[in-house]
Structure formats: C-alpha cells, structure tokens
Amino acid sequence: GERSSRILQTRDLHKEFGGLTATDTVDFAVEEGELRCLIGPNGAGKSTFLNLITGQLEPTAGSIYYDGIDITPLPSHERVDRGISMKFQVPTLYEDLTARQNLRIPLQRIVDADEFETRTRELLAQFDLLAEIDETPAALSHGQQQRLEIAMAMALEPTLMLLDEPVAGLSVEETAEVAELLRTIQAEEGVAFIVIEHDIDFVETIADRVTVLDQGSIFTEGTIEKVKTDPAVRRIYLGE
Ligand code: ADP
Ligand code: MG
Secondary structure (H helix, E strand, O other): OOOOOEEEEEEEEEEEEOOEEEEEEEEEEEEOOOEEEEEOOOOOOHHHHHHHHHOOOOOOEEEEEEOOEEOOOOOHHHHHHOOEEEEOOOOOOOOOOOHHHHHHHHHOOOOOHHHHHHHHHHHHHHOOOHHHOOOOHHHOOHHHHHHHHHHHHHOOOOOEEEEEOOOOOOOHHHHHHHHHHHHHHHHHHOOEEEEEOOOHHHHHHHOOEEEEEEOOEEEEEEOHHHHHOOHHHHHHOOOO
C-alpha cells in the first residue's frame, strides 16, 4: 500500500577521500517504518554512506534531511537525539563491562536511574539475552554479541536504525534469529532500517526494498525480486 512519509532523504550527497569519490552525488530516500537493504561489492561506498547519515563523516557536498529537517550541520549526538541510531561494522562492546553495564551507556541518555533496571531487563528479554545479564562479551557467542550491539542501538529508541553487516560471521541459525528480530522490531515498533549486508539470502528474508550501490552511486533499486533477477546486478554484485 501507500507509505505515509519519507523519514530520510539525501540530496546530491557527496564524499571524497583525497582524490577518491566514495559517495557520488547520491539522492536516496527511506520511508517511515521501511526495511531497506543496501548491497554492493566491497568498496562500493556502503559504510561511508551510513557514516555520512550518522554524522561520523562529514560530506564534501550535498544534504541530508531527516523528518523534513536539514541535519547536515548537526553533530552525531544531535542526530541520535533525533532518532538515528547505528550498529557499526566494527564491534563496539566494552570488553570489561557486563551486558547490563554495556546497556547502561546508551540507556543513560534516555531513562532516569530508577527506570534503568526495568528497561535493561526488558531490552535483554527482547533480544533473548536475559540469562547473560551479568556476563561480559567474552562469555557470549558471536550471535549473542551481535544481538547485544543491536540492543544497545535500540536502547536509544530510534526511528531509524542503521546496521552495518549485522550477520557477518554468524551461523545459519544465528542469522535466522537476527532476521526474525529485525522483522519483529520493524512490525511492533515501526522502526525504519537501513541494513548493509552481503548475504543475499538474508537480504531476501528481511528486505522491503533493496538499493544497489556501485562505485559510490546508486546502480539500481527496487524489490528483491527485481534486483536479484537484473542481469547487470548479477554481473557487478554476484560476479556472474
Ligand atoms: P563498502 O562499505 O561498500 O565496502 P566503504 O564505504 O568502506 O565501502 O569504502 C568506499 C571507498 O572509500 C573505498 O575505496 C575505501 O577504500 C574508501 N574509504 C573509506 N573510508 C576511507 C577513509 N577513511 N579514508 C580514505 N578512503 C576511505
Ligand atoms: Mg563496509
């Protein structure tokens, strides 16, 4: 059916590193509550693009609008306050802290001290990690670590979640758990997602629509069926 409104829009978004163009004048939009996957070969500019949206990187040119507001000049923490949350490609868990203590870091931005324990338990239960509340990351499986990272991003109560390769290195079972979790969060909480992922089967399981990036530009976008059967996509992305 018809979607209500755009939550994110980029206009001519551009990023150069020295002489290298990593993001090439990209116009891109995501609707409220949509789950979008971003695919493309290594070096296509996927991580750079998400890092521009969070404000980790500053664009060379162009603009980013969120909820209709130009957020291009805003620092990362103000974008977080507006509802943009990210799980990075590189793990960001604190190795010396338990699951509870890790969650305290994002949660203290959002809830008062007296709500902290309740909210921590709710989040850990949602991510099937309640039994691990007093464990440090080293005691968790790779899948549990990924879920804890997503829980930390969700603790910020985002309206847009950006996930950079959330199932990289996970087993088939762990991947299916993350897919189910993302679908549930999208359905129950109306959160929009942009998910970078290589695993095309995972993409097929979760995506509403897919955007293919190649050499910093949008190569094509559409439904997974359309994108998957596009011979040009199969050439650049699947190496056929
Ligand atoms: P992807 O996530 O699709 O693999 P990236 O966004 O990481 O691609 O990289 C896009 C291009 O930008 C690559 O050529 C990469 O080497 C380059 N790049 C990314 N980050 C930096 C940086 N901090 N400095 C210089 N070049 C970078
Ligand atoms: Mg990347």
